[in-house]
Structure formats: C-alpha cells, structure tokens
Amino acid sequence: MLAVVGAVYGRELRAFHRRPLGWLILLIAALPPLVAGSWLVALSARGGLATRASGHPVTQFLGPNVFLISTLLVLVPLLTMNLIAEERRRGAWELYATSPSSLGSVVLGKFLAAWTLLLACLAPWPLVLGLLRVWNGGFQPAALGWPLFGLPLPAGPGLVFDPGLLLGGLAGLCVVGGTLTALGTCCSAWCRHPLLAGLTTATLLGLLVAFSLLPTVLENWRIPLEQFAWMRPWAVWIHLSEFSQGSLSLGRCGQHLTVSLALLWLSRVACQHQSAGSS
Amino acid sequence: MSLTLHQVTRRYGAVTALRDVSCEIPAGQLVGLLGPNGAGKSTLLRIAATLLPPSAGEVWVNGHDLRQAAPAIRRDLGYLPEAPPSDPVLSVAEYLRFRATLKQIPRREQAARVERQIDQWQLQVVRQQRVDRLSLGYRRRVGLADALLGNPRVLLLDEPTIGLDPLQVVETRQLLRRLAGEVTVLVSTHLLAEVELLCDRALVLRRGELVADLALGMTAAGPNAFDLELDDPPERVRPLLEQWGRLVILPTRTPGRWRIETAWSAPELVRACVSAGFQLCALRACQPTLEDRLLAIEWNTLREAA
Numbered sequence: 001m002l003a004v005v006g007a008v009y010g011r012e013l014r015a016f017h018r019r020p021l022g023w024l025i026l027l028i029a030a031l032p033p034l035v036a037g038s039w040l041v042a043l044s045a046r047g048g049l050a051t052r053a054s055g056h057p058v059t060q061f062l063g064p065n066v067f068l069i070s071t072l073l074v075l076v077p078l079l080t081m082n083l084i085a086e087e088r089r090r091g092a093w094e095l096y097a098t099s100p101s102s103l104g105s106v107v108l109g110k111f112l113a114a115w116t117l118l119l120a121c122l123a124p125w126p127l128v129l130g131l132l133r134v135w136n137g138g139f140q141p142a143a144l145g146w147p148l149f150g151l152p153l154p155a156g157p158g159l160v161f162d163p164g165l166l167l168g169g170l171a172g173l174c175v176v177g178g179t180l181t182a183l184g185t186c187c188s189a190w191c192r193h194p195l196l197a198g199l200t201t202a203t204l205l206g207l208l209v210a211f212s213l214l215p216t217v218l219e220n221w222r223i224p225l226e227q228f229a230w231m232r233p234w235a236v237w238i239h240l241s242e243f244s245q246g247s248l249s250l251g252r253c254g255q256h257l258t259v260s261l262a263l264l265w266l267s268r269v270a271c272q273h274q275s276a277g278s279s
Numbered sequence: 280m281s282l283t284l285h286q287v288t289r290r291y292g293a294v295t296a297l298r299d300v301s302c303e304i305p306a307g308q309l310v311g312l313l314g315p316n317g318a319g320k321s322t323l324l325r326i327a328a329t330l331l332p333p334s335a336g337e338v339w340v341n342g343h344d345l346r347q348a349a350p351a352i353r354r355d356l357g358y359l360p361e362a363p364p365s366d367p368v369l370s371v372a373e374y375l376r377f378r379a380t381l382k383q384i385p386r387r388e389q390a391a392r393v394e395r396q397i398d399q400w401q402l403q404v405v406r407q408q409r410v411d412r413l414s415l416g417y418r419r420r421v422g423l424a425d426a427l428l429g430n431p432r433v434l435l436l437d438e439p440t441i442g443l444d445p446l447q448v449v450e451t452r453q454l455l456r457r458l459a460g461e462v463t464v465l466v467s468t469h470l471l472a473e474v475e476l477l478c479d480r481a482l483v484l485r486r487g488e489l490v491a492d493l494a495l496g497m498t499a500a501g502p503n504a505f506d507l508e509l510d511d512p513p514e515r516v517r518p519l520l521e522q523w524g525r526l527v528i529l530p531t532r533t534p535g536r537w538r539i540e541t542a543w544s545a546p547e548l549v550r551a552c553v554s555a556g557f558q559l560c561a562l563r564a565c566q567p568t569l570e571d572r573l574l575a576i577e578w579n580t581l582r583e584a585a
Contacts, residue, residue, distance in 0.1 A: 004381060011377055094358075095364070095378070100383050
C-alpha cells in the first residue's frame with residue numbers, strides 16, 4: 001500500500017512541477033505573505049497592533065486575516081480540482097480502478113501530494129515572520145563585513161515574539177490546510193469536471209468563511225457570544241486563530257484529523273461509485 | 280483462467296446495455312467479441328475487468344465470484360480500454376514504471392518487465408517522450424504494453440489494433456496468438472477479418488443480447504456449407520432451400536447462385552435437388568466465412584422479426 005501511495009504522491013508532485021502553471025501558482029502564492037508582511041511592519045511601526053483585539057501580531061499574521069483567507073480560498077480549489085476529476089475526464093481512472101491497488105491508496109497519495117503542495121505554497125508565511133524576527137536587530141550583515149552596497153540597514157520593525165507562537169501558527173496552517181485539502185479532494189472525487197470541482201470547493205470554503213465570521217457579526221449586534229458556542233467546533237478559520245495564539249489542543253487536532261479522514265473516505269466512496277456508474 | 284458469465288444484465292438508468300448474457304470461456308481460449316456500435320461489447324469487457332458490477336447475474340473468474348474476489352482477480356487481469364493512455368505528465372518509461380507499481384509488481388522486477396514491454400512494442404524511440412504527445416498508434420502500443428506488464432492470465436482488449444500501422448497489426452495478432460493457450464483473451468473489435476484470423480471463437484452481441492456463439496478456425500464444427508447454381512426461378516427455389524437448411528445471403532450474388540448451410544452431405548443435397556426437379560448446374564462445398572455466418576444470423580433475425 002505504501003508503495004502505491006508513494007508512487008501516486010510522486011506522480012502528482014511531478015505533475016505540478018512539470019507544468020508552467022505550477023510554478024506560476026507558487027510565485028503568486030508568495031505575494032500575499034509579502035504584502036501581509038509589509039502591512040505587519042507598517043502597523044507595527046505605527047504601534048497599531050497592540051491595540052487590536054486579537055492581541056499579538058503573530059496571531060493576526062498567521063490567524064484568519066484577509067490575506068491568508070484569500071490565499072487559501074484560491075489555492076485549495078486550484079490545487080485539488082484536478083486531482084481526481086481530471087483523471088476521470090481523461091478516462092484514466094479506469095486504469096486505477098482495474099489495478100489491484102486499493103482506490104483508498106490512490107486517493108491518499110493524491111491528497112498527500114495536494115497537502116504538500118499547499119504547505120509549499122504557504123511556506124513564505126512563517127518564513128516572512130522568521131525573517132522579521134531575525135531582522136529585528138539580531139542580524140547585522142555590516143558587522144560581518146558585508147557592505148550591502150553602502151545601503152543603511154534599518155534596525156527592524158520591532159517584532160519580538162515567542163517562537164512558540166510561530167510554531168503554533170505553523171501547526172495551524174498544517175492542520176487546517178489538511179482539512180481544507182481533504183474537502184477539495186472530496187469535491188474533486190464527486191464532480192465529473194475539474195472546473196466544477198474547483199467551483200464547488202471555492203463555494204464550500206466561502207460558506208465556511210461566512211460561518212466562521214457569523215459569531216463575530218452577531219456579537220457586533222450585541223447578541224451574547226455564548227449562544228454560538230456550538231458553532232465553534234465548525235468555525236475552521238477561528239481554529240487558525242487558536243493555533244496562532246500558541247494553543248496546540250490535541251482535541252482540536254483530533255477533530256480535524258477525524259473530519260479529514262471522513263472526507264477522504266467519502267472521496268474513496270465517490271471514486272468507487274463513479275467508476276461503477278459511468279457508462 | 281476461465282471466465283464465466285451467467286445471465287449478466289447491466290442497466291444504465293432506463294437503458295439496458297446487456298441483457299441475460301451467458302457464456303463460458305475456458306482457460307487459454309482466444310475469443311472475439313463482435314457487434315455493431317452500442318451492442319454492449321465495451322460494457323461486457325468493463326464488467327469482466329471489474330470496472331462495472333452487473334445489475335443482475337454473476338461473473339466468475341476461475342471459479343471465483345467477481346464481486347467477492349475482485350482485488351485478487353485484478354492481479355491476473357490485463358485490460359486495454361478503448362481510449363488509449365494519455366498521461367500529461369509522465370514519459371513512456373515513467374508511465375510504465377508507475378503502472379507496474381500500481382499493479383503491485385515487486386520493485387526488483389519492475390525495471391526488467393518495463394524494458395521487456397518497451398522492446399516488445401518497439402517503444403525505445405519514444406521512451407523519454409510524454410505519453411500524451413505520442414501518436415495514436417504509439418499510445419495504443421503503450422496501452423498494450425501496460426496491459427501485458429503484469430503477466431496477466433486474463434487479457435481484455437477493447438479494439439486493440441485501431442491506430443496501429445499494418446506491420447504492428449500483424450505483430451499484435453501474432454503476439455496474441457502466441458499468448459493464446461496460456462492466457463484467456465477476450466478481444467472486442469469491429470474487424471471481422473481480425474476475429475477470423477485470430478480467434479478460436481466469436482461471441483456476437485446485438486442490442487445487448489448474445490445472438491450467436493460461433494466456433495472458428497480449425498476447431499469450427501458447424502453444418503456443411505454448399506454453393507449451388509440452379510437454373511430455376513428464385514420464388515420456386517427459395518422456399519425449398521429454406522426447408523433444407525439455413526440459407527446464406529451473399530452480398531455480391533450472381534443470379535441462380537445460392538449458399539446453404541445444411542446437415543446433409545453433398546450426395547443427399549444432390550438427391551434432394553433432383554427430387555425437387557431443380558436444374559442443378561453446379562454444386563461446390565465451401566467453408567462459410569465469418570461474414571457469411573453473421574449475415575445469415577442477421578437475415579434470420581430479420582425474418583423472425585417479420
């Protein structure tokens with residue numbers, strides 16, 4: 001089983017890197033963290049961050065901010081829409097379905113590849129934070145004898161934070177990213193056309209955003225937040241905020257793992273169902 | 280490995296693609312699957328390939344129920360779908376290696392088996408090229424190489440020679456003939472000549488029903504066929520010939536010439552003609568071609584319908 005998962009995983013990674021579109025996606029994915037990073041530096045310089053409700057800048061940077069949510073809303077459908085729907089459209093799925101390997105291994109290999117690619121696309125986010133932390137006076141290239149073409153190096157944005165926050169945020173991106181990728185994989189398995197799969201995934205992610213933001217909106221209408229406690233386990237974007245505060249709850253991780261496994265199981269069922277039902 | 284279908288029916292919604300198809304293919308037999316478009320050939324192959332479950336009926340491979348033992352059966356199965364492979368990422372060598380992993384061929388054997396198939400199907404010149412950029416003929420060869428990669432004991436081929444050049448067609452036929460005896464082969468095709476040259480037996484499907492199961496080649500054991508030349512009006516000849524045996528309609532027939540399949544011997548047929556008062560000019564024994572037999576089936580079906 002592992003050999004099959006590995007082969008499918010390797011093929012998907014190669015598929016991504018051998019297409020110019022793959023490199024374009026990686027390039028575009030690097031832009032939002034740079035923009036968000038400059039926004040963070042600007043806010044930090046104005047001292048605006050400390051007054052915000054969600055606390056530490058890292059929590060805001062790796063939490064549900066508009067840049068990160070938009071990135072995920074675009075990346076997840078793009079990376080998952082072709083996974084299974086495209087194979088079926090080309091008629092290649094028949095060969096998976098008639099090989100002795102289980103469809104579960106194939107689905108798992110494809111999911112792992114998409115998850116890896118999503119994390120590769122999200123890698124600039126923690127990198128930018130790490131860079132900002134190092135830049136904060138800790139790194140003095142001039143002291144090492146580097147002239148830097150005579151440019152003065154600023155002292156840094158003043159971002160001092162506990163690395164635990166960064167690790168928590170990183171874990172949040174992995175866990176929540178995994179669940180969202182599983183959702184995209186499931187959509188790709190149930191839809192017959194990649195475009196339809198991408199649109200379905202984007203719509204569902206949009207609904208998740210709305211669902212996650214609903215308690216905040218209702219709170220602004222002076223409706224007590226306690227009444228919406230039941231929504232919290234399903235408010236995926238709020239989970240990102242929890243993780244980026246450095247809270248690594250095993251229960252939350254288990255919840256995401258369970259949902260991801262359920263979605264992958266549904267994907268496998270869809271693959272079997274679609275193979276058997278196609279004419 | 281034998282393949283047995285018992286009253287197999289497959290429905291797609293309101294459309295019945297296969298209806299009560301029953302047949303038994305013994306191990307090592309090479310069987311052609313014939314029929315017009317929409318007859319149910321591909322559906323039958325897909326059911327045998329474990330891709331589709333039958334809506335009703337049972338399929339047995341070497342005594343194992345297909346529904347219960349599908350994963351084990353797939354190890355011994357080689358399947359060439361109608362659409363040739365078109366992988367947009369992998370080169371021919373990478374694709375075959377990938378397929379070898381999916382077929383659970385041990386890692387140490389994969390390279391040797393892939394090389395053997397590349398040699399067998401003369402894919403050396405395109406081994407580094409992406410599969411989807413190859414011509415239809417090469418992609419078909421890649422598909423055939425893939426189907427044979429796992430040393431299957433049951434081979435299911437949907438239109439295997441479409442797109443191949445004439446030399447490759449001959450080589451494919453020779454290879455399939457070599458495999459027959461060791462491997463059970465079911466070939467779906469529109470080419471009657473191919474089935475006649477290649478197969479031990481032909482199954483004829485029409486609108487989802489199995490309308491004929493014909494033995495072919497040296498093993499054919501059918502009725503005697505004769506060409507008769509009679510100098511009598513057709514309206515007088517036809518009713519009597521239809522009583523004596525099965526009348527075969529020839530597509531390019533000359534007036535007064537008839538072909539009949541009958542259980543009688545030549546002397547018996549001559550005696551019958553003389554008794555009926557026919558003016559018999561010539562009588563020749565002939566081996567009916569597959570086309571003759573299919574036309575006869577078609578003619579009889581139309582007559583029954585009328």
